[in-house]
Amino acid sequence: AIRLENVSRVYPGGIRALDGVSLHIEQGEWVAVMGPSGSGKTTLLNLLDGLDKPTAGRVLVLGTDLGRLDPDEAATFRREKIGLIFQGFHFVPYLTALENVMLAQYYHSIVDKKQACAILERLGMADRTHHLPSQLSGGEQQRVCIARALVNEPQVVLADEPTGNLDERNEAEVMNIFRDLHLEGKTILMVTHNHDIGRRSGSQVLLNHGRIVRQRFTA
Amino acid sequence: AIRLENVSRVYPGGIRALDGVSLHIEQGEWVAVMGPSGSGKTTLLNLLDGLDKPTAGRVLVLGTDLGRLDPDEAATFRREKIGLIFQGFHFVPYLTALENVMLAQYYHSIVDKKQACAILERLGMADRTHHLPSQLSGGEQQRVCIARALVNEPQVVLADEPTGNLDERNEAEVMNIFRDLHLEGKTILMVTHNHDIGRRSGSQVLLNHGRIVRQRFTA
Ligand SMILES: Nc1ncnc2c1ncn2[C@@H]1O[C@H](COP(=O)(O)OP(=O)(O)OP(=O)(O)O)[C@@H](O)[C@H]1O
Ligand SMILES: Nc1ncnc2c1ncn2[C@@H]1O[C@H](COP(=O)(O)OP(=O)(O)OP(=O)(O)O)[C@@H](O)[C@H]1O
Ligand SMILES: [Mg+2]
Numbered sequence: 099a100i101r102l103e104n105v106s107r108v109y110p111g112g113i114r115a116l117d118g119v120s121l122h123i124e125q126g127e128w129v130a131v132m133g134p135s136g137s138g139k140t141t142l143l144n145l146l147d148g149l150d151k152p153t154a155g156r157v158l159v160l161g162t163d164l165g166r167l168d169p170d171e172a173a174t175f176r177r178e179k180i181g182l183i184f185q186g187f188h189f190v191p192y193l194t195a196l197e198n199v200m201l202a203q204y205y206h207s208i209v210d211k212k213q214a215c216a217i218l219e220r221l222g223m224a225d226r227t228h229h230l231p232s233q234l235s236g237g238e239q240q241r242v243c244i245a246r247a248l249v250n251e252p253q254v255v256l257a258d259e260p261t262g263n264l265d266e267r268n269e270a271e272v273m274n275i276f277r278d279l280h281l282e283g284k285t286i287l288m289v290t291h292n293h294d295i296g297r298r299s300g301s302q303v304l305l306n307h308g309r310i311v312r313q314r315f316t317a
Numbered sequence: 318a319i320r321l322e323n324v325s326r327v328y329p330g331g332i333r334a335l336d337g338v339s340l341h342i343e344q345g346e347w348v349a350v351m352g353p354s355g356s357g358k359t360t361l362l363n364l365l366d367g368l369d370k371p372t373a374g375r376v377l378v379l380g381t382d383l384g385r386l387d388p389d390e391a392a393t394f395r396r397e398k399i400g401l402i403f404q405g406f407h408f409v410p411y412l413t414a415l416e417n418v419m420l421a422q423y424y425h426s427i428v429d430k431k432q433a434c435a436i437l438e439r440l441g442m443a444d445r446t447h448h449l450p451s452q453l454s455g456g457e458q459q460r461v462c463i464a465r466a467l468v469n470e471p472q473v474v475l476a477d478e479p480t481g482n483l484d485e486r487n488e489a490e491v492m493n494i495f496r497d498l499h500l501e502g503k504t505i506l507m508v509t510h511n512h513d514i515g516r517r518s519g520s521q522v523l524l525n526h527g528r529i530v531r532q533r534f535t536a
């Protein structure tokens with residue numbers, strides 16, 4: 099479902115955020131991506147979401163070469179197939195929690211609104227749907243971010259530190275959601291610094307200085 | 318060093334983010350504040366920093382009633398005495414990492430610049446000082462946030478989830494810095510969801526629904 103072929107991402111100034119990375123992830127796998135701060139994890143996820151383009155190499159998601167899509171096609175592909183939980187949230191500050199989640203949906207029918215409310219409710223956010231992001235706690239913001247990424251039931255879930263701001267109980271609930279997604283056959287790539295969370299996945303990829311240094315299987 | 322006397326913070330709409338909280342922390346104590354998402358931890362820190370005012374009760378820091386300071390006095394007090402590591406970072410997006418840290422300093426002498434560079438270097442950020450926040454990874458941003466809060470060597474350190482985005486090695490280095498601050502007699506109030514981190518402090522305060530439900534000592 100996910101394939102990187104000798105992918106590099108070099109920033110102006112010469113920083114090699116990713117350096118010749120090759121990776122193949124089958125449909126339905128749950129993979130944890132780990133590594134030190136600055137090792138290229140967020141960069142990797144942004145390339146898989148089509149938000150960023152590699153400096154070299156190819157990025158294929160569900161058989162599609164993201165580099166060959168024009169901006170409209172990329173936006174449609176991203177919305178239909180991929181859910182990205184951003185490390186930095188990236189909300190629209192003047193829209194409510196519910197509106198931010200519904201931004202991910204194509205139409206805004208009654209059914210869509212119900213779906214958006216349902217996932218917010220599952221994440222314990224039912225009584226905060228009309229708050230602006232600035233009126234939410236850090237962990238509440240993170241949960242809205244998760245809801246937005248998952249509301250369309252994407253085939254590929256990219257999660258960038260999805261539990262960094264969460265307490266134990268919310269973290270456990272988020273892990274239950276991921277376990278359900280896994281049982282439904284979704285492909286999950288989860289960046290985390292938390293070794294316990296990392297161990298829940300079927301396998302782990304370790305990055306360091308923009309390179310994959312280790313791939314191991316824990317299932 | 319820190320005293321809250323029956324403090325409440327009610328938001329428009331009636332949400333009681335803090336509800337009749339009384340707390341006394343001695344100079345030189347290291348206290349962990351823990352509790353579920355939405356329990357009022359960030360609200361508590363914002364009141365102690367003078368960024369927010371209580372709806373009821375008094376907030377005293379180093380003997381000063383923050384509610385009696387005018388905006389200029391509050392800004393000066395905050396800059397000289399308190400270092401707040403924000404959960405949400407709050408950088409100036411068009412200033413570099415170094416400039417964001419130096420914003421916390423009064424003058425911008427050569428000595429000040431050296432101090433800013435020194436703390437960034439201690440946090441492993443020496444080769445990222447001229448990056449904008451958008452050109453930094455999540456963990457790099459968090460470390461700049463820590464540098465900004467500590468560069469003035471404040472008497473009172475308020476840390477809101479200071480290691481949420483950090484890998485093990487960086488987390489350990491940040492904990493070393495806090496241990497040194499503690500040995501220097503600084504007062505530390507640290508919000509964290511991480512029980513291991515919470516245990517490093519001398520005592521723990523547990524919040525739930527805006528109230529203190531438990532205070533216990535672990536030293
Ligand atoms: N401006 C606001 N208007 C209304 N409610 C608010 C506002 N700001 C925060 N809240 C609410 O106040 C409560 C406490 O928020 P706070 O940020 O203090 O929680 P927290 O304990 O830091 O949580 P977390 O662990 O998720 O960071 C939350 O339920 C939040 O929704
Ligand atoms: N626009 C940019 N220009 C220059 N360098 C950048 C830019 N964006 C990111 N970087 C650098 O690329 C490196 C990789 O960043 P990335 O965000 O992928 O790291 P990460 O593994 O997600 O780290 P963390 O665990 O701290 O979130 C970092 O060292 C960062 O400073
Ligand atoms: Mg990252």
Ligand SMILES: [Mg+2]
Binds near residue numbers: 237358359
């Ligand atoms: Mg908070």
